[in-house]
Amino acid sequence: MIEVGNVLVHEDIINNDFVCNLSKCKGICCVEGDAGAPLRDSEKEILEEVYPKVKKYMTEKGIEAIEKFGTSVVDADGDLTTTCVDGNKECAYVTWENGITKCAIEKAYEMGEVDWKKPISCHLYPIRTTRYPGFDVLHYDRWHICKDACTFGKELQVPVYKFLKDPLIREYGEAWYEELEKSVKSI
Numbered sequence: 001m002i003e004v005g006n007v008l009v010h011e012d013i014i015n016n017d018f019v020c021n022l023s024k025c026k027g028i029c030c031v032e033g034d035a036g037a038p039l040r041d042s043e044k045e046i047l048e049e050v051y052p053k054v055k056k057y058m059t060e061k062g063i064e065a066i067e068k069f070g071t072s073v074v075d076a077d078g079d080l081t082t083t084c085v086d087g088n089k090e091c092a093y094v095t096w097e098n099g100i101t102k103c104a105i106e107k108a109y110e111m112g113e114v115d116w117k118k119p120i121s122c123h124l125y126p127i128r129t130t131r132y133p134g135f136d137v138l139h140y141d142r143w144h145i146c147k148d149a150c151t152f153g154k155e156l157q158v159p160v161y162k163f164l165k166d167p168l169i170r171e172y173g174e175a176w177y178e179e180l181e182k183s184v185k186s187i
Contacts, residue, residue, distance in 0.1 A: 001137075002187070004180045007172060009161070012140035013127060014184050017153030018160045024148035027101030029125065031090045032145060036081030038121040038128075039072055044080060047071035050105060050114045054093065057104035061085040062092040082119065093118075123167035126160065 001008045039047070051071050055063060065085040075081045083092040095104045103122065108114045117123060126146060130137045140160055153163060161168065161180060169177045 002183050004183055005172070005176050006135040007176070008135065008137045009180065009183075010137070010139040011187075013138055013160045014187070016140055016150070016160055017156070017158055018126060018146070018149050018163050019153040019156050019158050020146075020163075021148040021152040022100050024152075025145060026099060027094075028145050029143070030094045030101040030103065030122075033089070035075040035077070035079070036073065036084045036091055037119050039080045039082060039119055041080065043119050044072045046116050047082075047105075050108065050116055053113045054104045054108045057095050057107045058093060059085075059095060061090070062094060062104070065092040117170075120167065120171055123170065124164055127164055127168075129171075 001010055002014070003009075048071050051066065055066075058066070062085055065083050069083050071083065072080055073083050084090060085092055091103075093104045094101050095107060096102065103118045105114065105116065105118045109117045121128070126141045126143065126149075127138050128141045130139070153160070161184070165177060168180070
């Protein structure tokens with residue numbers, strides 16, 4: 001691991017390549033899994049606030065799930081997550097465009113209707129964050145459904161941390177990201 005400010009970055013984030021390849025995977029990460037996307041406590045309030053503007057981009061099943069369970073839920077492990085439809089599969093905020101999943105929240109953001117792009121855990125994926133008092137640990141979440149993203153990233157020679165530059169800056173700031181790049185160059 002390398003230390004950048006109060007964040008420990010696993011070397012897998014630096015040494016592995018990754019670029020989402022939606023033409024191959026169709027955004028299956030928003031449909032598969034055993035729970036919704038992890039949320040921070042502060043994001044619960046944001047979801048409640050943006051839901052009325054996001055709703056028009058959601059599927060009927062997603063709206064039904066939100067109306068029944070709320071804009072977020074606590075999963076079986078006691079973690080706050082996005083609400084899912086059909087048990088614990090498809091995120092309630094999924095919408096479809098040309099057979100590819102898209103986040104209804106992100107769609108509303110792109111249309112200028114909300115000023116929040118999407119949950120940070122979604123924006124940072126495949127990086128997962130473990131938060132401790134005083135520091136975070138970033139690790140690379142390997143999931144077999146992302147094999148096309150790994151292949152594409154290798155083709156383009158784009159490491160995980162470069163692919164996720166924007167969300168890393170969103171989370172930790174520009175100066176932090178510049179320090180990460182300097183640390184990587186010194187390895």
